[in-house]
Amino acid sequence: MTEARDIDILHFCRSQTLRHLMLMVRSPSEVINPLLFFLLVIVLFPLGLGPDPEQLSLLAPGILWVVALLSNLMICMRLFVDDLEDGSLEQLAMARVPLSIAVLPQLLASWLASGLLLSLVSPIFGLMLGLPLEVAPVLVASLLMGTAIMLLLGAVGAALTVGVQRGGILLALLILPLYVPILIAGTRALNEALQGGDPTVALALLGAGVTGGLLLAPLAIAAGVRVSLEL
Amino acid sequence: MWRIIHQFGSPPWVYRFCDKVIPWLMPITIVALLVGSVWGLLFAPTDYKQGDSYRIIYIHVPAAVVALAGYYVMALAGLVSLVWRVKLADTAMRAAAPIGAAYTAIALITGAIWGKPTWGAWWVWDARITSMLIxxxxxxGVIxxxxxxxxxxxxxxxxxxxxxxxxxxxxxIYKSVDWWYSLHQPASIKFTGESAIDPSMLYPxxxxIGAFYCLFAVTVLLNMRAELAWNHRDASWLKxxxxxT
Amino acid sequence: MYFESLAALWDMDGHGIYVWLAYLLTMCPIIVMVWLPIKRFRQHWRWIEAESRRSGIDVGGAAGESAR
Incomplete structure (x- = not known):
């Protein structure tokens, strides 16, 4: 971390990403728990709605996306907490690399361990809810992009609430309204695929969201981290 | 430009500004609200489709319009506070947030009441109502x-x-909710087009809308004045x- | 006036209850919204008045007026 000042940004980012991935490997529960949460909530729906596969497959896009939203929220709640406690967030803010770039490696590591993983196993959950296997590519693609945007937006909220007592529920209040467009586009893509329509419009919108989020969110995250550090 | 920003950053100047503006903006607001309400309730003709329940439009639409504009006012104050570190912008932002929330709540509640006679249900997941809720x-969240x-x-x-x-x-969010709604649109629900509104209904x-804007300004100024008086209670200019007096 | 009688105005072809309820529910928060900051301001004002009288410090020669 300290040697980062004289090396170029790419190297810095690589070592930071590896550091965060290592941290996750050392405490695998943080990676596995959101997935288990995802699975558990999905199990609750057939129990609550009844086992009728037709009805379930009708509701599946909405269920999958809402649960993805919630499990993403869980990940965001943990995002900067440890780093603030052990002081590495402060180190990050003082590094030569601009803070808006310096926070990205952690997000990338989080996304690899949560969004990517979730997207890849999501077809299994889809099958459990009666989604046909043909829509699996659309499901994976929409979740890949959707989780990335959600993580970027959620990181803004996490940066703002990390220093606050009981920040978790506050975080949910702050960022869930901002997730609305992602939910709409994601379920739209799935519904189109289910009904034999064209999901590319919705997927393209999600892609635009990723691009825009990557451009703007880091600035807001950096500003939020600065506010939290000054407390 | 710099002088203006500097003036806005000077508490005594802003305090006197509030003190000067409130006494004439307040009566204007009250008169406009009363005239507008009476005009809308008593003198505007009935809508031939919705009957008299459409008269709720005279509070529902202004509240919704100003609630949305209020968020941008708040964001502008936030920008000023972030970039120029003007403390007064903080005060303005803090004052605007609960007022904006109240306007949104008014729009939602009147929308629900309007929905009952028009659509037969208190709550309908209509694009506008949903956006208002968000x-x-x-x-x-800001509060x-x-x-x-x-x-x-x-x-x-x-x-x-x-x-x-x-x-x-x-x-x-607004665009996506519109998109979502257009794809799921229930056939029976139709809103009367605002483009076709008659002048006799439009003027009130x-x-x-003007009255609600004035009300927003007055309440923000009132809150700022109270806040300023407390923050500078030890300052000699205030004493x-x-x-x- | 558009309505023929007060009763017609009150009833509005059966929609009166909704219209008047909406206006009532709008009026209440508006009154609270205006009244709260005024009340708060008056409290602060009185506090400052009492404070400056208690400390006896006179700022900038306004003593003559405040003594009145």
Whole structure:
């Protein structure tokens, strides 16, 4: 971390990403728990709605996306907490690399361990809810992009609430309204695929969201981290 | 330009500005609200489709319009507070948030009451109502974030960041909700087109929108004045003013 | 006036209850919204008045007026 000042940004980012991935490997529960949460909530729906596969497959896009939203929220709640406690967030803010770039490696590591993983196993959950296997590519693609945007937006909220007592529920209040467009586009893509329509419009919108989020969110995250550090 | 910003950053100047503007803006607001309400309730003709329940439009639409505009006012104050570190912008932002939330709540409640005779249900997942509900949560989020911070100047900066993120997102949210609604549109629900509104109904509506804007300004100024009086209770200029009366 | 009688105005073809309820529910928060900051301001004002009288410090020669 300290040697980062004289090396170029790419190297810095690589070592930071590896550091965060290592941290996750050392405490695998943080990676596995959101997935288990995802699975558990999905199990609750057939129990609550009844086992009728037709009805379930009708509701599946909405269920999958809402649960993805919630499990993403869980990940965001943990995002900067440890780093603030052990002081590495402060180190990050003082590094030569601009803070808006310096926070990205952690997000990338989080996304690899949560969004990517979730997207890849999501077809299994889809099958459990009666989604046909043909829509699996659309499901994976929409979740890949959707989780990335959600993580970027959620990181803004996490940066703002990390220093606050009981920040978790506050975080949910702050960022869930901002997730609305992602939910709409994601379920739209799935519904189109289910009904034999064209999901590319919705997927393209999600892609635009990723691009825009990557451009703007880091600035807001950096500003939020600065506010939290000054407390 | 710099002088103006500097003046806005000077508490005595802003305090006197509030003191000067409130006494004439308040009566204007009250008169406009009364005239607009009476005009809308008593003198505007009935809508041939919806009957007299359409008269709720004279509070529903102004509240919704100003609630949305209020968020942008708040975001603008947040930007000023972030970039120029003007403390007064914090005060303005803090004052605007609960007022905006109240406007959104008014729009939602009147919308629900209007929905009952028009659609037969208190709540319909109509695009506009849904967007309004999300706007309400955005306001509540700003207020909750402000209250969560112990250090109020940090709270103001955190809220400024949040409102700016919200500002970028609001058009996206509105567009996406519209899109969502157009795809799921139930066949029976139709809204009377606003483009076809008759002048005899439109003028009181415009008056009410103006009145609600004035009300927003007055309440923000009132809150700022109260806040300023408390923050500068030890300042000599304020004591002079108090003793001068 | 558009309505023929007060009763017609009150009833509005059966929609009166909704219209008047909406206006009532709008009026209440508006009154609270205006009244709260005024009340708060008056409290602060009185506090400052009492404080400056208690400390006896006179700022900038306004003593003559405040003594009145």
């Amino acid at each position: 706007l309400f949560f955005l306001y509540v 909750a974030l402000f209250e969560a911070y112990e250090n109020k100047s940090a709270a103001a900066r955190a809220c400024a960041v949040l409102t700016l993120v919200g500002t970028v997102n609001i058009p996206i 509506l415009l008056l009410m 002079q003013l108090v003793q001068g």
